Amino acid sequence: MATFLVLLRRSGPRWDPARPMQEQSDWPAHAAFMDELVAAGFVILGGPLADEHRVVLVVDAESEDLVRATLARDPWSETHLRVDSVEPWTIRLDGRRA
Numbered sequence: 001m002a003t004f005l006v007l008l009r010r011s012g013p014r015w016d017p018a019r020p021m022q023e024q025s026d027w028p029a030h031a032a033f034m035d036e037l038v039a040a041g042f043v044i045l046g047g048p049l050a051d052e053h054r055v056v057l058v059v060d061a062e063s064e065d066l067v068r069a070t071l072a073r074d075p076w077s078e079t080h081l082r083v084d085s086v087e088p089w090t091i092r093l094d095g096r097r098a
Contacts, residue, residue, distance in 0.1 A: 002091040004044060005067055007057040007083065014079040021052055029075040042070065055081060058089070 011017075016024060024030075037043040037059075046057040061067045064086040071077055 002094075004058045004089050004091070005061055005064065006087050006089045007059060007067060007071075008085045009055040009057065009071075009081040010084045011053040012076070012078055012080050012082045015053070015081075017053070021048060024076075024080055026075045026080070030080065033074050037070070054084070 014025065021027070022031075034043065034046070038046075042059055042061060044058045044060055046055065048055050059067055061070070067086050068083060071083060074081070
């Protein structure tokens with residue numbers, strides 16, 4: 001069974017609710033950082049929820065501390081996005097393997 005960490009991030013003080021995600025300040029730097037995490041295999045799945053004020057990430061990391069330390073390097077850390085919660089998630093059902 002695979003175990004991942006599920007992370008919920010919430011919009012921070014510099015998030016402009018009048019603008020879509022791709023038009024937020026520092027978007028290119030944030031997008032490049034996140035693309036690097038995907039390429040490295042750290043982020044498995046990720047994206048905004050419907051309200052675009054919350055983002056869910058599924059990460060492959062050994063600890064919550066590692067997740068927090070890694071995301072602290074994000075150009076949007078604590079400005080546009082804040083970590084709301086980090087929870088372990090054990091995958092018991094996976095229809096992609098069928």
